[in-house]
Amino acid sequence: MSGIYILIEHRQDEIRDISYELLAYGRKLAEDNNTKVTAVILGFNTEKIVEKIESQAHKIIVFDNEVFKEFNAETYQIALADLIRKDNPFLFLIGHSAFGMDLCPALATQLNLPFTTDCLAIEIADSNLRVVRHMFDGKLAAKVLLRENSSYMLTLRAGSFSAAESSLKAEIIKLDSPVSEVPDYRKFLEYIEAVAGDVDITKSDIVVGIGRGIKEQDNLAMIEEFAASIGGVVACSRPIVDADWLPKDRQVGSSGKVIKPKLYIAIGISGAFQHVAGMKGAETIVAINKDANAPIFHEADYGIVDDLFKVIPVLKEKIAEL
Amino acid sequence: MDIIVCIKRVPQTAEAEVKIDSTGKDIEKDRLTFDMNESDTYALEEAALMKEKFGGEITVISLGDEDAEETLRIALAKGADNAIRIKAEDFDELDAFQTSQILKSVIKDLSYDIIFTGCISTDDAYSQIGLTLAELLEIPHAALVIDFDANEDRADVQRELEGGLIEHLDVALPALFTIQTGINEPRYASLIAIRRAAKKEIQVIGKDELAQSEFISNSTLEKLYVPPISKQVEILDGTAAESSAKLAGIIKDKGLL
Ligand SMILES: Cc1cc2nc3c(=O)[nH]c(=O)nc-3n(C[C@H](O)[C@H](O)[C@H](O)COP(=O)(O)OP(=O)(O)OC[C@H]3O[C@@H](n4cnc5c(N)ncnc54)[C@H](O)[C@@H]3O)c2cc1C
Ligand SMILES: Nc1ncnc2c1ncn2[C@@H]1O[C@H](COP(=O)(O)O)[C@@H](O)[C@H]1O
8 A cells, every 4th residue: 555645734833733633543544554654744944843743654745845835725736736646645634624625625636536525534445445424414424435546535524533642753755846936826915813802712611602593693692691690701603603693702613712611501502513623622511402413412411402592591590599 | 707606405404303214325305494505695695795896697506406496596586697407316326526527517618707606515514516616627716715805807815714813815716716604694585586586597407418428426425324422411301490400400519600
């Protein structure tokens, strides 16, 4: 087998967690299938990044050039297509992140590689590759067989695999960039940082998260009152921010904030993995949802399967009585 | 400025009971409601906003069964000028790659400066059809767009990254953009617009009319199953008063307040 390649995701000089997760999972797959892990780094002044993952892969391929200073799907695609054509790795893994979602489908299509996205597990049997992925709002899992080929590309969900220590000493291969200029058809301009609001939900021990189950903006007052009565702050899932009912800095999740309160109460939130990514570190998780099959109950310690409009006023009273 | 928007009709499963059907590869659909895929509603609105600014025509396109025409009519009522349905019933099961190729075979002959798709379909959850389509059409792309503006030949785009960070880009047109929810405030269709849309013609394209007849599949769905439970939740049952009392007790005992 011609190896497992892992694209290292980094931004503003930080290696992103997903890279360590992919490296650890990649090493396990490599061990099971008697092959090796190669990390691929595109960047500018990459010494520190290379150093940090030296122990995590058998080989590191580095394209160090100013054109890779910022991630640019189109520039990265040119370089990676060139590398993959030459090396023909059995498996090329990318994180299912804003970075991977902007790159993988176009790159795999250009190379005519069988690919799929947002995988939670990979099974390799002979030359067959099967993956597990979720569908229908996370309510069902699917087993998917990829078209048989000598080379595949997948994106993997963040948080599905644990990062791990390793004591390898990677062979480092520096390659010249096949691109010398960022193509005119897509230019990176700048990063825009999130603006801080009046409430920092990452600082509170008690967070009450509200989701689309609240139905109408006017109903939020009830949640505000409940949160205040228990000394907590109100946070929310994405649709509440999309509708402009709460500011963006209240959003919990992959494209919002990561919180680790002592208590998180998710109310009328289904538990999409993008939301869970922001709250699974809470010490105690309570879910209140009328749908017993909502994925949030896979994450919660305690659950109430009921109508939130019935539960919240009573719960507020019961807690006040303590 | 001509704009194409790819629209998918999807079952609404967030609050519904989802049952696997007898084939083991799909869900029972008879008791589910269907609607325009969430991010596609934002893609359509973005197209409508661009049309207000620049003029031109919006064409909405959906690969779907006859019911998809209902969703396309909603799009016509919300500002689309033309609607195309590619007959899904002419094909066996399609994977995301085949869907992309079929969409490409029709879109390649249309006039466009911008193509918008949603960033994810809530049923298949691939987040891949937009970019695959862009690559097949050999045009640039940007995924997860949360702010968009354009002039005649360039687009000024903001992409959403993790943790609230945004990437600001400049992209040459024609290009494809996958639209993230929250980018705008999708409009409601007025009753007059709905009535007018009911009379508009939807162009229906069958497999025979496509330039290409073979579409390579990348993957086969072998089976669906209920994901195993990773963490055992303790369900507090009873009436609202009972479950709430139990929860209040636990919160107190664990010293969580
Ligand atoms: C790239 C990307 C990034 C994303 N980032 C984030 C993110 O950072 N954070 C985030 O939250 N989402 C994010 N999302 C969106 C995510 O996929 C889901 O769409 C979203 O989390 C769903 O929010 P929700 O649970 O409130 O709504 P839904 O999924 O619609 O669920 C509503 C829930 O409310 C329940 N309910 C309804 N009425 C009642 C009632 N009366 N009583 C009790 N329960 C009730 C329903 O049973 C259902 O479970 C992202 C998506 C993408 C594609
Ligand atoms: N059958 C279809 N017909 C038209 N557009 C589609 C279809 N399937 C997916 N799309 C578009 O591709 C986007 C992403 O879908 P996906 O890659 O399945 O997550 C959707 O938001 C739609 O804009």
